[in-house]
Amino acid sequence: MKHALVTGASSGIGREFALQLARRGYRVTAVARREPLLRELLSALPGEGHDYLAADLADPAGVAAVAARMQDARCHLLINNAGYSVLQPFYQSGLALQQDILAVNCGALLTLSHHFLGQAQPGDALVNLSSIVADLPTPAQPVYSASKAFIASFSECLWQEQRDRGVYVMGLCPGVTETGFIQTATGGESAGESLPAALTQTPAEVVSEALAALEKRHKPIVVTGWANRLMVALMPRVLSRFRLLRTLAVIGDPERAL
Ligand SMILES: NC(=O)c1ccc[n+]([C@@H]2O[C@H](COP(=O)([O-])OP(=O)(O)OC[C@H]3O[C@@H](n4cnc5c(N)ncnc54)[C@H](OP(=O)(O)O)[C@@H]3O)[C@@H](O)[C@H]2O)c1
Structure with missing residues (x-):
């Protein structure tokens, strides 16, 4: 039986990965901090043999515990999904x-x-959660945007490095997805209700597309959703960098609701 380890499995996209992988016959190890949600x-989860590990991936000891779990039970698929953002002006937010x-988005993933x-x-595979902000950086969340650009570039390079070993590496780039992400990023002030429905995917849609791409094992970067693919392909081409940043600055602007 194949073994998948999913970080950030307590909610959203990671939880959906765990569910869909278990349905496909994987034994799943679910990692996050919120133990009751993992339980x-x-x-x-359908099937048998699943387990969980409560770990804080901002803490090197938590990351080491997850690595040790992979050492103990050979892992065929790693989904590096845990990640978060805050929508706060960089210079006014706490450096810590x-x-x-x-540390969570990049350090633990690395x-x-x-x-x-x-x-x-x-035959094994590594999936790293990036985002369309890797190509379309949102100025209201500079560290988050930069972290996702790191993940996309890192995954592309590893894709090439690992091809000859037969190990597949994917940088997965969803756009807006209906999870707790925006609530976390806004400190509970918004859940992103006002975002256009055409731009929004469910976690099930994101994960179904990711797992279909995982079967094909072709592309280093997988952008989910037709609207996201269109935005990533067109916006950097038709807008100057200046216009692109001005346009994307609207996202997270306190004057406009998310
Ligand atoms: N939702 C979107 O619009 C969107 C778009 C593009 C990419 N993404 C990416 O998708 C991934 C999943 O996010 P989501 O949308 O599913 O949001 P979510 O529902 O808020 O899930 C985030 C997950 O990360 C875990 N996590 C956060 N900090 C952690 C830490 N210090 N240690 C361990 N686990 C931690 C959380 O678990 P605990 O709180 O229980 O620890 C949770 O399971 C993220 O990498 C995000 O950047 C999301």
């Missing part, structure tokens, strides 16, 4: 908070990718 997830975002690829065998 609830485990009871909802911005460093924490970088360490776990290194452990995973060190033991990976042909």
Whole structure:
């Protein structure tokens, strides 16, 4: 039985990955901080042998515990999904908070990718959660945008590096997805209700597209949703960098509701 480890599995896209992978016969290890949600997830997963690990991925000890879990039970698929943002002016927010975002989004992802690829065998796969903000940076969340650009570039390079080993690496780039992400980013002030429905996907849609791409094992970067693919393809071409940044600055502007 194949074993998948999913970080950030307590909610949103990670929870959906755990559910869809279990339906496809994977044994799942679910990682996040909120243990009650992980326990609830485990009871909802079809199949047997699933487990969870409560770990804080901003803490090196938490990351080490996850790496040790991969060492103990060979992992065929790693979904580096845990991540978050805050919509606050960079210079007014706490430096520790911005460093924490970088630690979870990039630091933990880098360490776990290194452990995973060190033991990976042909046929195995690594999926790293980037975002369309890798191509369309949103000025209201500079550290988050930069972290997702790092993940996309890192994943593309690893895709090429790992091809000859038969290990597939994907940088997954969703756009706006109906999860707790915006609530976390706005400190509970918005859930993104006013965002246009055409631009919004459900976690089930994102994960179904990701798993279809995982079967094909072609592309280093997978952008989910036709509207997102259109925006990523067109906006950097038709807008100057100046206009692009001015346009994207609307997202998270306190004067306009999300
Ligand atoms: N929603 C979107 O619009 C969107 C778009 C593009 C990309 N993404 C990316 O998709 C990924 C999943 O986000 P989501 O949308 O599903 O949001 P979400 O529902 O808020 O899920 C975030 C997950 O990350 C976990 N996490 C956060 N900080 C952690 C830490 N210090 N240690 C361990 N786990 C931590 C959370 O678990 P605990 O709180 O229980 O620890 C939670 O399970 C993120 O990387 C995000 O950047 C989201």
